[in-house]
Amino acid sequence: MQEIFSSILGDQLGPFGPLIVIGTLGAVLILAALPALLKRKADPMERLRKQTQSKGGGRSPARLRQENSKSGAKLEKYSAFLEPQSEEEYSAAQLKMIQAGYRTKNAVRMFHFAQFALGLGALAIGLLLALLKSSQQEMTPKSLILTVLLPACIGYMAPKYWITRRIESRKEEITNGFPDALDLMLVCVEAGQSLDQAIIRVAKEIRSGFPALADEFEIVSFEIKAGKDKTVVLKDMAERCGVPDVASFVTVLIQSQQFGTSIADALRIYAAEMRDKRVMRAEEAANKLPTKMTLATMMLTVPPLLIILIGPSVYDIYVLLRETKF
Incomplete structure (x- = not known):
């Protein structure tokens, strides 16, 4: 063969x-x-x-x-x-x-x-x-x-x-845009709009900056208009996003609806917490930066510095040893 x-x-x-x-x-x-x-x-x-x-x-x-x-x-x-x-x-x-x-x-x-x-x-x-x-x-x-x-x-x-x-990338976009969306929603609710109208207005306003989050809010508004239970709609949104902040927000809204508390007060408190969490994430990223730059600093800064400081001495020692040998 x-x-x-x-x-x-x-x-x-x-x-x-x-x-x-x-x-x-x-x-x-x-x-x-x-x-x-x-x-x-x-x-x-x-x-x-x-x-x-x-x-x-x-x-x-x-x-x-x-x-x-x-x-x-x-x-x-x-x-x-x-x-x-x-x-x-x-x-x-x-x-x-x-x-x-x-x-x-x-x-x-x-x-x-x-x-x-x-x-x-x-x-x-x-x-x-x-x-x-x-x-x-x-x-x-x-x-x-x-x-x-x-x-x-x-x-x-x-x-x-x-x-x-x-x-x-989509989860990161939703996480970054969620505090701003909550602030806008709080303004709409305090202005006298219902939660459904606030969701529609927020979806239009944040479309240019955070299209993924705007899509999720639009889906929520469409499902509510279709007659689906609001609790189920909000839980589905949390599952689609897969972001812990959105899941906590949905839990706050469901509890506020079940116990009859003010949605504006719940949004105000939770929006403040989201702003604090965003500042904490920025500080965490800033504190990680020196550690990440340590290796690059060692590789790009120390060798040239050693060459500049020790190079002439090494060359003089080499010349001296060569002259001594001959």
């Missing part, structure tokens, strides 16, 4: 030529067979919906929503493969996507498709790199495995890293 492959390939791929060719053929066969394996029968309700839309004509709201999510609809037939089948896992994945700012119903499906597509694409790139390197020089099994699998791992983990960074 080795002689046959060597004669066919002309000894251009090195000793791992047969292994690389077999792996490439296997990957091509897997990519070719995936659509047939993942294809499922069309849903009768989906066919009925399409027939109804074709008969009715026009651009109905359902059709507009379908046009806005074409990419997710194309992947719907692969939902059994691209979405978690467990309800708890799907809820956790959906909450993570919402916290990252992706609220469409196809967000989880698109996330797993991005992982799958980038992983396979990076695997193909790794195989090409391995083919090029093995044709130029002999590769060890360890370097061959790293060349093929390392890009695939990076491609697979890139969407997860992106979502994690989005969640962290």
Whole structure:
């Protein structure tokens, strides 16, 4: 078998030529067979919906929503493969996507498709790199495995890293803008507006500076207008944000509503606490700065200073020893 492959390939791929060719053929066969394996029968309700839309004509709201999510609809037939089948896992994945700012119903499906597509694409790139390197020089099994699998791992983990960074940046934005939002809400409530009207006005005012927090307040206002219980709406907001300050604020509002206390007094006290916490976070960051700069200071300041102070003496000692030796 080795002689046959060597004669066919002309000894251009090195000793791992047969292994690389077999792996490439296997990957091509897997990519070719995936659509047939993942294809499922069309849903009768989906066919009925399409027939109804074709008969009715026009651009109905359902059709507009379908046009806005074409990419997710194309992947719907692969939902059994691209979405978690467990309800708890799907809820956790959906909450993570919402916290990252992706609220469409196809967000989880698109996330797993991005992982799958980038992983396979990076695997193909790794195989090409391995083919090029093995044709130029002999590769060890360890370097061959790293060349093929390392890009695939990076491609697979890139969407997860992106979502994690989005969640962290969004939480930081909400944390920074929440004290200002509370101050504005307190002004609106003391001016005679209700809490619902104050939330709508605050969402409009902070849109330019903190769009993530404005989106959360708008969702709260829309859900309250739709007739959803205010307690449930506020708890959902705390869960979507994932910020401890927002969760504490929601607890304060719920308790104020249950016990009949003044919302303005609760907002005034809690807004003062949020301002103090923001000052404490700024002081904490300022106190961490000297510690973080210590290593950079040692590496960038001490060596040049030693060269300036000790360099001439070292040079004089070198010249003296050289003259003494000769």
